[in-house]
Amino acid sequence: MHPRARAMATKTALRLGQTFEVTIYGLGHDGQGVGRFEELVVFVPGALPGERVLARLRRQAKRHLEADLVGVEDPAPERRKPACILVERCGGCSLQHCSDPAQAELKTDLVRQALQRLAHLNLDVLPILQAASPLGYRNRALIPLERSPEGQLRAGYYRRGSHKIVNMNRCPVLDPRIDALIQPIKADLEATRWPVDVNLSQGGGLRHLALRVGHHSGEVLITLVSSHNNLPGLEALAHQWQQRWPEVVGVNLNIQPKANNVVLGPDTFQVSGRSWLLESFAGHALHIGADTFFQVNTAQAERLVPLLVAFFSEQPDSQVLEAYCGIGTFSLPLAAAGLDVLGLELQQASVDQARANAERNELPKARFEQADVLASLAVHLAWAESLLVDPPRKGLAPEVMDAILKAPPKRIAYISCNPATLARDLGLLSAAGYRIRPIQPVDFFPQTSHVECVALLERD
Incomplete structure (x- = not known):
């Protein structure tokens, strides 16, 4: 047949x-x-x-x-037996049933397969850098909220492949300092009788509960995401939370009125305390807001810093351009190592935070500009000898890749959260004459199939 x-x-x-x-x-x-x-x-x-x-x-x-x-x-x-009783229903984790050493082998192999299958690159892939804490590592939670037909408040991640919430009170991959807050906050929100409608199908209301903790500082931010600000008694409840939990340094309200899957809206308002928490990253003090992008696994992200510093420092007096720099998480340690760094970031609020963080840490060699990477990278590459990119999961946009190939820097460090798009982009850069050092996977997300990678490239 x-x-x-x-x-x-x-x-x-x-x-x-x-x-x-x-x-x-x-x-x-x-x-x-x-x-x-x-x-x-x-x-x-x-x-x-x-x-x-x-x-x-x-x-x-x-x-x-x-x-x-x-x-x-x-x-x-x-x-093995999973740590979470909801693992068969919740879509947050996909490998809790697999031992940690086996997860490391499987993820390393996933990277190797993506490079070979998608880009025909037979590169050396180093053993993955495993997390010292495979549970309790996430410093941030964005938890959807809804009410059952009977009016009961539900909070939890979505069932795999759906938008159905799996109700939970605990999550073992969250930092214990925010994990312990889920159940009591749920009870307080239940008592308010505020409308809750994550999908905006019943007229709006609360949509998500966002929790963030400083891995080193222990400071906590609580943020409610709602489609409107008609939440009577919110200020009093926020003060109660701060009195009950001294580690909570601020309570915020984010407004997301649009009927889409974007979790956070453009406007965040300080309800009580501070709008930011203090955190240390690679020895540098950072202010992190409720809506700031920051790596969810602080300890593992810090392990990238020595790799980047050593790579860029091989070229004396190197000038490093960081695209998608955020609040300067990696730019600041590079500047502290004596490198001239220019960070590009589209969001003005992040640029302002990055500049403040550079001033706070007395790092004049770290400069930041508000710029659309797609439109301005070619101009800035005329200044830089080295490039650091940490793009979203979709990888480098075609316009970004074109700019790199037209004005190729001598060195590129590529931080990737998606082996498939990394393989695609490395294939193009390899064809353009870049030599690629052994790929270093890093396990930012234990108990899931996601894997971070660092690729270091150079050319004559």
């Missing part, structure tokens, strides 16, 4: 809801087990490579099947 005909026959042989056995041979980019049934690839969340599992067909696509895990008939030695 022709392979395509056999595949079609296989698709008709299984019905939705039917169970079948499958052997798992790999791991997908979302942490799901990957196997085969006849000629079709099967994705089974919760299954591990090497296991034979019983799965229930949930969805048929043209070239693959999606199934739910029913049982594990032949478990892998790496399988």
Whole structure:
């Protein structure tokens, strides 16, 4: 039988809801087990490579099947009991059932596979830098809120592949200092009877609970995200929270009135205390606001600093341009090492914070400009000998890549949170003559399939 005909026959042989056995041979980019049934690839969340599992067909696509895990008939030695009782329903974590050493091997292999499969690059991939704390590491939580049909407040992350909230009171990957606040804050919000409507389907109200803690300082910010500010008694409740928990240095209200999936709106108002918390990063004092982008795993992010400083310092008197610099998280340590650094950032509020952080730490070699990286990178590359990029998951935009290739800096440090787009971009840079050093994965997100990488490139 022709392979395509056999595949079609296989698709008709299984019905939705039917169970079948499958052997798992790999791991997908979302942490799901990957196997085969006849000629079709099967994705089974919760299954591990090497296991034979019983799965229930949930969805048929043209070239693959999606199934739910029913049982594990032949478990892998790496399988363990998850730390969270909600792990089978909550979509926040995908690898809690896998031992930490095995997670490290799987993530390193995911990076290697992406480079080979997507860019045909046979690069050395160093062993991943594992987290000393695989639980309790997240310094920030953005928790959706809703009310049940009976009016009960729910707070929790979404079920995998849906917008259905899995109600929770604790989350083991959160820093314990903010994890402990979820249940009592939920109870207080329940008592207010304020409208709660994360999807804006019932007229609006509270949408998210945002919690942030300084990993080193211990200071905490509480932020409520709402579609409006009609929340009677909010100021009194904010004062109560600060009195009850001395570590809470501020309570804020963010307004997000639009019916979309963007969590934070453009306007944040200080309700009580401060609008920022004090944190230390790589020995430098930072002010971090409720809506500031900052790496969620402080300890692991700090491990990147020596790599970047050593790389850029190899070229004496190097001038470093950092695109997407945020509040200067990496620019400041580079300037402290004696490098001239110019950071580019689109958000003016972040630029203002970065400048204040540079002044606070007495680092005149760190300068920051409000600029659209897409539009201005080519101009700024005429000044810089080295480039640091930390783009979003979609990687470098075509305009950014074009600017780099037209005025190629001698050195590039590329921090990536997506091995697929990293592979794509490294393929283009390699073809343009850049030599790529061994890739360094770093586990910023234990218990998930996400992996951060640092790629160091140079050219003559």
